[in-house]
Structure formats: structure tokens, C-alpha cells
Amino acid sequence: MRYSALALIRGALTGQRHWTPAWRDPEPKPAYDTLIVGGGGHGLATAYYLAKEHGITNVAVLEKSHIGSGNVGRNTTIIRSNYLLPANTHFYEKSLQLWEGLEQDINFNAMVSQRGVLNLYHSDAQRDAYARRGNAMRLAGVDAELLDAAAVRAMVPGLDMENARFPVKGGLLQRRGGTVRHDAVAWGYARAADRRGVDILQNCEVTGIDVVQGRVVGVQTTRGPIRARRIGLAAAGNSSRVAAMAGLRLPIESHVLQAFVSEGIKPALDTVVTFGAGHFYISQSDKGGLVFGGDIDGYNSYAQRGNLPVVEEVMECAVALFPAFSRLRYLRQWGGIMDMSMDGSPIIGTTPIEGLFLNCGWCYGGFKATPASGWCFAHTIATGAPHPLNAAFTLDRFRTGAVLDEKGAGATPNLH
Amino acid sequence: MRIPCPCCGARGNEEFTYLGPAGLTRPAPDASEDAWHAYMHERENPAGMHRELWWHGQGCRAWIVVTRDVRTHRIEHAALARDPEAAR
Numbered sequence A: 001m002r003y004s005a006l007a008l009i010r011g012a013l014t015g016q017r018h019w020t021p022a023w024r025d026p027e028p029k030p031a032y033d034t035l036i037v038g039g040g041g042h043g044l045a046t047a048y049y050l051a052k053e054h055g056i057t058n059v060a061v062l063e064k065s066h067i068g069s070g071n072v073g074r075n076t077t078i079i080r081s082n083y084l085l086p087a088n089t090h091f092y093e094k095s096l097q098l099w100e101g102l103e104q105d106i107n108f109n110a111m112v113s114q115r116g117v118l119n120l121y122h123s124d125a126q127r128d129a130y131a132r133r134g135n136a137m138r139l140a141g142v143d144a145e146l147l148d149a150a151a152v153r154a155m156v157p158g159l160d161m162e163n164a165r166f167p168v169k170g171g172l173l174q175r176r177g178g179t180v181r182h183d184a185v186a187w188g189y190a191r192a193a194d195r196r197g198v199d200i201l202q203n204c205e206v207t208g209i210d211v212v213q214g215r216v217v218g219v220q221t222t223r224g225p226i227r228a229r230r231i232g233l234a235a236a237g238n239s240s241r242v243a244a245m246a247g248l249r250l251p252i253e254s255h256v257l258q259a260f261v262s263e264g265i266k267p268a269l270d271t272v273v274t275f276g277a278g279h280f281y282i283s284q285s286d287k288g289g290l291v292f293g294g295d296i297d298g299y300n301s302y303a304q305r306g307n308l309p310v311v312e313e314v315m316e317c318a319v320a321l322f323p324a325f326s327r328l329r330y331l332r333q334w335g336g337i338m339d340m341s342m343d344g345s346p347i348i349g350t351t352p353i354e355g356l357f358l359n360c361g362w363c364y365g366g367f368k369a370t371p372a373s374g375w376c377f378a379h380t381i382a383t384g385a386p387h388p389l390n391a392a393f394t395l396d397r398f399r400t401g402a403v404l405d406e407k408g409a410g411a412t413p414n415l416h
Numbered sequence B: 001m002r003i004p005c006p007c008c009g010a011r012g013n014e015e016f017t018y019l020g021p022a023g024l025t026r027p028a029p030d031a032s033e034d035a036w037h038a039y040m041h042e043r044e045n046p047a048g049m050h051r052e053l054w055w056h057g058q059g060c061r062a063w064i065v066v067t068r069d070v071r072t073h074r075i076e077h078a079a080l081a082r083d084p085e086a087a088r
């Protein structure tokens, strides 16, 4: 056994210098069957499921930086499947089911913790909307419970239930939702894909996509040209830039989303809570820090850092919900670049260019999608056609009008 | 980020509401589906200089065209949207 308490103790005698890398660092080959552009959660999961489910192992994942440097290592780690629209419900439920078996599957402790996700409601109208969403979930076989104020009070003692402006009236609870250690997801999928023969090429930025007579034949990279007949793009916040290399113009705007971590405290919050009167979500990590976030900043950005108005608003939401947290200091804060789509739902599918496949438009919520996104994208790339679970997530739904707009906000990326 | 409003001077960005890229031209009502699709959904989304519309709702209430580097948030230029100079 490679990882064990005994190995740790033995390693202590030699300064823990005996550990070896968990995956290879190979030189790029001149050609592969399939290339995945972007070594985030989605790209790595795609490579893993291509190998595992479809036996396609002559695959390389091309990552411009190191794996985990993008959004997969920057998110607030919440997983759930509490959606209203059928296409989204079934897709995210598949993802939650894959999370439930992930650690056994890839033999890696990703700290999948089904501690529940509780969406608070603050008015009768909001209760009705949540009841409707909960019913839609239950009709699709997904767990959902509508809690009244007393049940919420018992479950989350620190809440300011009688806030003068936004009293807590109850909540919609998905007990199977929760959190997952985000870095471990990148590392776990990377190791599992590597074991099945996938080459993970870091510091390998794609700078061009070669298209000949309407089909892809390869890419240009900072580590030289690489040929392939099938290429999947999974570049998250940089999707527009990468797709433009193949002449595509996407229904995407890039926006910055910030996240915050407080100093570590004793266990105070054992579930994920979201505020219904503002956009705010909070949980406590196993290290003790409170992990929380709110809205995107709201304007186009590739800066990976946001501005102060959102910081102030997020802090206000935090102390409005949990007055006791006003005594805490926040330790760290950062930003990631979101690929905000025109209807708030993702794109996983084919493109007008033969052999080129697209995975993008994840908005705020792509971390929870990681396993199903990789699973569906691998199916799409391997067979050339979408799986029923991602059949609605096409690029051309914006042209045809079959959009998936959970909020009904229209073609306004910064409002989804 | 402070936005240099031509009427009010440099103000915090929380006073403004963001709309999106400037210079999108609304197609004629009978234009093709492609033209409407491009106008409604397809965006250049550059990583660099971006011309964009902001509304100074908590100030002079003017629409402003801001030219900003979206990699750094540095603002190069701001003009009133109704000003022909902004349409350059």
C-alpha cells in the first residue's frame, strides 16, 4: 500500500523525502487520438471517463498552467442537484450520484461530505417558489424537503430568524447536497486518468487550432504542434478565447466571481446555508474556516480579482444572517473567471467544425457538475453525439430558442 | 474600481449599473435569424480593451461608454453615450 500510517511514520525518519509524484510528467507526443484543452476539473474528468468508459487512452490533457490553477481550485466547493428545469435536474442528479461513488471509483479521498444544502426563504411568495422547485425535484426522483421556521431554527442555531427586514420563514433542504474538497478532485481525476495512460501536459498553452476544410487536425501549443482528429475544449473562463482560435464566436461573457475564507473557528455550522434575500452562500470547512461568497462583480473581467463593492455586500449578507460572525476576521479572498452563458446553463456538445467539441458556459455552478460534465463530454467525444443527459445543452439552442433559463432573466449573462 | 463619469468625475463603480458591450447594432425587425442571433447572443468577449455601457444610476443618470482593459480593470476612456465621440 502506497499511502498508509506506516508509510508516514517511516517517512518521518527521513524527512518525508521518499514520496514520488502521483502522476507522470511526460513529453508531448506528436499526435494523439484525442486532445482535451484545459486541465481543470472538467477536462481531467473528461479524460478519465474517455479512458474508463470508452477505452480511449491515447489522450492528452493540455493545461496552460498547472492543473488546479483555474476555477477547480478556486470555488466554494458546494455540490447539489436542486434545479427546476428537467434537463438541468437530471444532469445535476447524475453528477451527484457520481460524486457519491467517486472516491471508491478513483481511489482518492476527495472528502465528499453530504452535509446538506439549505436554501432559506423569507416570504410567502418565495416559499411557494421553493415548494414548486422541491416538487419538481421530487418528481424527478431527487430528494427535497420543505422546512418551516421551527425546523430551520433547530437545524442552524446561529441564524438571525427575526431579522426585521428579511425574517427567515423556512427553507428548502437537499440533504444529499454538501461540499467536496476541490483540489482533491483535480488531483484525484489527474492520477486516475494518468494511471489509465492519459498524458497530462502542464505548462502547455494552446495558441492555435488547426482547421482544414471544416475539420480539426491539431493544435499549436507553447510546447510545439500536436495533431489529433478529435479535440474537446474545456477552458472554462477562457472558452471564448480558445474557441475564437477555431473561428467560433460563443454566447459567453467572462466575469469575475470572488470567494472568502475566515479565520478558523470551532465547529459552528454543519451544513451549507444560502440566503434567499440576497445572493450569499456559506459553509464551514473541515479546517474550521468559514467559506463564503456571493454575486459575480457584474462586468466583463479576465482579472481573477474583483473589487470592493462586492466584498462589502458579501460581508453584509454574512452578518445579516449570522450576527455572531461579525466578530470574525476574514483571512483570504480571491477571484476566478466565470464563463457566463446567455441563459445561465452550460454547453456540452458538438460544434459546426467536425471533430471539435465544446464544454463551457458553467457560470457559478460548474464545480458540482464536474463528474457528469466529464462523463457526458467523454460520451459526446467518443461517439460523436450527445448522451440524452446533455442533449439539451447544445450550442445552437440560442439560435433555435430552446434555451434553459432557470431564472427567466433572458440574454443577460451578468444576471444569471 | 472608479469610473471617470464625464459629468460627475471619478466615482466608485457601485454607483453604476453595467449593461454589456457598446456598439452592438440592433438589426432591422425583418433581419435574418442569423443577424438576430448574433446580436442577442454572440459576443467577442476579448481579453483586453473592451468598450462597454455603464449607467450612472446613483449619480447623473447618464449612459456612459467606458473603454477598459478587462485584464487589469484600468479605464482608458469614458464618454457620454449620446456624444458622437463615444461612437468612434
Ligand SMILES: Cc1cc2nc3c(=O)[nH]c(=O)nc-3n(C[C@H](O)[C@H](O)[C@H](O)COP(=O)(O)OP(=O)(O)OC[C@H]3O[C@@H](n4cnc5c(N)ncnc54)[C@H](O)[C@@H]3O)c2cc1C
Pocket (backbone or CB within 6 Å): A037, A038, A039, A040, A041, A042, A043, A062, A063, A064, A065, A066, A067, A068, A069, A070, A071, A072, A073, A074, A075, A076, A077, A078, A079, A204, A205, A206, A207, A234, A235, A236, A237, A238, A242, A257, A258, A259, A293, A334, A335, A336, A337, A338, A362, A363, A364, A365, A366, A367, A368, A369
Ligand atoms: C469563487 C468561485 C466560487 C465558485 N463556487 C462554486 C460552488 O460552490 N459550486 C459549484 O458548483 N461551482 C462553483 N464555482 C464554479 C466552478 O468552479 C467552475 O464552473 C468550474 O470549476 C469550471 O470548470 P473547470 O474546473 O474545468 O475550470 P478550470 O479549473 O478553470 O479549468 C479550465 C482550465 O483551462 C485552462 N486553459 C485556459 N486557456 C487555455 C489554453 N489556451 N490552453 C491550455 N489551457 C488553457 C486554464 O488554465 C484552466 O486550468 C465557483 C467558481 C469560483 C471562481
Ligand SMILES: [Zn+2]
Pocket (backbone or CB within 6 Å): B005, B006, B007, B008, B009, B056, B059, B060, B061, B062
Ligand atoms: Zn455621472
